[in-house]
Amino acid sequence: MSPAKTSASAPRRIFLEICRRGEISTGRLARAVGLRPSTLQIKLRGLERKGLVEFHQGRRKVGLNPGFGYVVGIDMGASHLHFALGDFRGEVLNDSAVKIRPEDGPWKMIA
Incomplete structure (x- = not known):
C-alpha cells in the first residue's frame, strides 16, 4: 500500500475500529490499526475536530461522541x-x- 493511500485511509480505519470496539485505550487502538501513538494522536485530533470522537481519562481513552448525531x-x-x-x-x-x-x-x- 502506498504511503499516501495509507495516510488517507488511517482516519477511516481508526474510526471503524472505535465503532467496532467502543471506548478503547489509545495504546490498544494504535496497535489495532498499526500506527505509532504519535501518528494516532494526530489522526484522532482530526476526528475530534469533526466531532466524531471524544477523549476520556485525559487522552488515554477514546470513544464515539454520542452527541454527533x-x-x-x-x-x-x-x-x-x-x-x-x-x-x-x-x-x-x-x-x-x-x-x-x-x-x-x-x-x-x-x-
Whole structure:
C-alpha cells in the first residue's frame, strides 16, 4: 500500500475500529490499526475536530461522541408501531410503542 493511500485511509480505519470496539485505550487502538501513538494522536485530533470522537481519562481513552448525531429506528408490524431514538454510540435515549389494529387501516399508522 502506498504511503499516501495509507495516510488517507488511517482516519477511516481508526474510526471503524472505535465503532467496532467502543471506548478503547489509545495504546490498544494504535496497535489495532498499526500506527505509532504519535501518528494516532494526530489522526484522532482530526476526528475530534469533526466531532466524531471524544477523549476520556485525559487522552488515554477514546470513544464515539454520542452527541454527533442521532438515529431513529421504526418497527412497523400488523398490530404495533415501535419507535426508538438512539445516540451516535447506539445507546437508546427514548422509545415508545403504539398498538394498532389492522382494521384501523393505514391512516392510523400515518396519523
